[in-house]
Amino acid sequence: MSIVKYGILGFGSMGTSHSSWLYQGARVPESTVTAVCDINEERRKVALEKMPDIQVFDNADDFFAKGDFDAVILCIPHYQHPKYAIQAFKAGKHVMCEKPAGIYTSQIEEMNAEAAKHPELSFAMMFNQRINPLYQQLKQILDRKEIGELRRVSWMITTWWRTQKYYDSSAWRATWGEEGGGILVNQAPHQLDLIQWLFGLPTMVHSFIKYGSHRDVLVDDDVTAYFEFPNGCTGSLITCTFDPLGTDRLEILGDEGKIVVENSSKVTVMKLEKNEEWYNRNLGFREVMALVHGQTGEKLYDSYSFEYPEHWDIQHIDTLINFTNNILHGEKLISEGHEGINAVQLANAMYLSSWTNSDVKIPVDGDLFKKLLDEKVEDEKARKAK
Numbered sequence: 001m002s003i004v005k006y007g008i009l010g011f012g013s014m015g016t017s018h019s020s021w022l023y024q025g026a027r028v029p030e031s032t033v034t035a036v037c038d039i040n041e042e043r044r045k046v047a048l049e050k051m052p053d054i055q056v057f058d059n060a061d062d063f064f065a066k067g068d069f070d071a072v073i074l075c076i077p078h079y080q081h082p083k084y085a086i087q088a089f090k091a092g093k094h095v096m097c098e099k100p101a102g103i104y105t106s107q108i109e110e111m112n113a114e115a116a117k118h119p120e121l122s123f124a125m126m127f128n129q130r131i132n133p134l135y136q137q138l139k140q141i142l143d144r145k146e147i148g149e150l151r152r153v154s155w156m157i158t159t160w161w162r163t164q165k166y167y168d169s170s171a172w173r174a175t176w177g178e179e180g181g182g183i184l185v186n187q188a189p190h191q192l193d194l195i196q197w198l199f200g201l202p203t204m205v206h207s208f209i210k211y212g213s214h215r216d217v218l219v220d221d222d223v224t225a226y227f228e229f230p231n232g233c234t235g236s237l238i239t240c241t242f243d244p245l246g247t248d249r250l251e252i253l254g255d256e257g258k259i260v261v262e263n264s265s266k267v268t269v270m271k272l273e274k275n276e277e278w279y280n281r282n283l284g285f286r287e288v289m290a291l292v293h294g295q296t297g298e299k300l301y302d303s304y305s306f307e308y309p310e311h312w313d314i315q316h317i318d319t320l321i322n323f324t325n326n327i328l329h330g331e332k333l334i335s336e337g338h339e340g341i342n343a344v345q346l347a348n349a350m351y352l353s354s355w356t357n358s359d360v361k362i363p364v365d366g367d368l369f370k371k372l373l374d375e376k377v378e379d380e381k382a383r384k385a386k
Contacts, residue, residue: 001070003025003031003032004030004032004324004328005031005034005068006022006031006032006071006072007033007034007071008035008037008075009037009072009076010037011046011047011075012038012075015036015075016050017313018073018316019036021316021317021320027320030324030325031320034055034069035054035056035069037058039059041058044056064087064088070093071122072088072096073096074095074097074098077179078100078102078180081101082107082108082110082111083107085114085337086111086114089118089121092118093121094327096124096323097126097337098126099125099127100189100344101125101343101344103181103185103373104348104366106370116338122326122327124323124333124336125336125340126316126319127197128312128316128318128335129194129264129315130193130194131315131322132264134261134267135194135198138198138259139197142252146256146269147252147257147258147259148255148256148257149254150229150231150252150253151232151253152234152251153233153236153252154237155191155250156238156248157238157239157247158239158243158246159243159246160183160188160243161243162221164216174217174221175218175219176377176380177381181220182219182241183219183221183222183239184220184223188237188239188347192237192347193342196342199229199252201346202227202235203228204359204361205226205228205359205360205362206225206226206353206360207223207226207349207351208223209222209224209350210223215241218376218383223237224238248263249263256271256276257269257270265309266307267306268305270302271301271303273299273301273302319334322334345362348364349362351369351373352365352369352372356372
């Protein structure tokens, strides 16, 4: 194989973007697009206008059986990701799956089980923030334990402003039956993945979620969640879709320092001169105040900063380059496909905590989650029928 021939399943907004980066190696070396599948005739026409030499299909069965491609990118509704990933593996295709991996864990477990039967095939998630150099460097800092053992992490990210016109633009948006939820399955999956990638998967979640609090929708648009991690570290996530002046601030506290990430573009690392426990055991209140206010002649901490501009398209392209190189040259994947279940575990736990008003342990009770999700779907159908 000298180049990777891609098939794109679903030629909406993301499918169109992927094709523009891949077709004839436009932005991704050693790649091209050779097949597209979409049930919408207009989208198929657009695909042919942009790429006149490709195959076009109107159904997935023909696409996988007759399409001349090596790897598929799944750009379809969230519920369908596991189903068509499984079909792709059985057809001998490498799989790049858009986020999230699915809506509930049992379907993703089936997808991962099928992927494990085909170790010769590459399987990746489009968690493009993992390849962001800012988060790459942040992970290295944390892995080196520059700020010691983690004690608390908190992320307020309310930069997902969406107006009612956005929600009204497509019938599937912000629905339990077709999208599978709101902000936790549409806007925030990258943050959920980064939380578990950087800090590990929490063991317990308690969440407070409002549904359609400031928008005419039935799904989540306002989330406040509390986490507990295996080492005793605690954490929180605050996110919403109705803040036009949105905040993006991640604070990571360790026993030897603190890291602040602002607007996903600037990182400040503060390294304590001594472990906080030493200060705790040795300093009284007045000594602490004098040290904090610089009255002792001693430094409390040293600091350094670094910045990377946000480049949404470049991060997607770099993830595709990594996937292509993995297929052709064995380069290590940044976003292993089987890890996609972790962000869904976190989202499922938040929903389940909200629905049952209780602490929820991870891994979640998949059967209970699916039962309560189905009830949401049926209630939604009943409301729409009125």
